[in-house]
Amino acid sequence: MRIWRDLAAIPAAERGAAIAIGNMDGVHLGHRALIDRARAIAAERGCPSAALTFEPHPRLLFQPDAAPFLLYGPEEKLALLAATGLDATYVQSFDRALSLLPAAEFVAEILVRKFGVSHVVVGEDFHFGHKRGGDVALLRELGGRHGFGVTTLAPVPAPDGGVCSSSRIRALLAEGKPAEAAALLDRYWTLQGVVERGDQIGRTIGYPTANFRLGKVLHPARGIYAVEAQIDGHGPWHAGAANFGIRPTVADRGDLMEVHLLDFTGDLYGRRISVRLVDYVRPEKKFDGLDALQAQIALDCRVVREMLAAARPRGSAAGAS
Structure with missing residues (x-):
């Protein structure tokens, strides 16, 4: 897949594409439906297939102080888009000037020119242009005027009776329901970071951990998770028990992901780790001391092994899940 950030430099061969449009945060089943339809139309027409996405996410422009909400960082999202089989992705810079562009000008300047x-x-709920002033009816009208076709799709149903959406996936992860979120993503949600040095208390009680910060991506429910982890983006996925939270028994260092790999030995400091959340074990809890914490971790690890053995396999994309 070719990635275009300098949209003024798109060559003639890349023009005339069938394009799926959206923020694509998560590249979930709803986004996949848009992309699959765009690819099918491109195949029928003999033209390129592409996605048009926006960076940064518009919410970051309008709500710069909002709590972290992104399901993936920009590079992880592009890796997921590449795995869909698209010919190209256009990354449109979203800034104040673009946000002020009226709907008709967005079509004329961005989509057409x-x-x-x-x-x-x-x-079918797509809106575009200044203050989201354009809807699919206007898009069809403008498409007829400028000579391009428009296809709208209904939301993809979710197993719980709702619809597949990034907001629904965020809510499930915030509720400690990673398995339900995985059903909408069609993969386990994966977090990435560089392992940092901590106070190494885990080593003293027999459960060393690889610790990293989540940065600007969504913070899931605090608690213990059954996870699988991969080192440096390749090789096997290792079974693990992870705690996300503030470590109330030891010391509050701010929200931190701590991963204990069940059958792994080796130095991970400074290495990149990918951690996919498979299931939720329990909420974070403060214990009376390290002995009580150690005993609980032993119980948690047994539960984690059982959960991972029973978990449904989920697909993945290179570098992202």
């Missing part, structure tokens, strides 16, 4: 689109695929 920059991309020369032949077809666009959007959700």
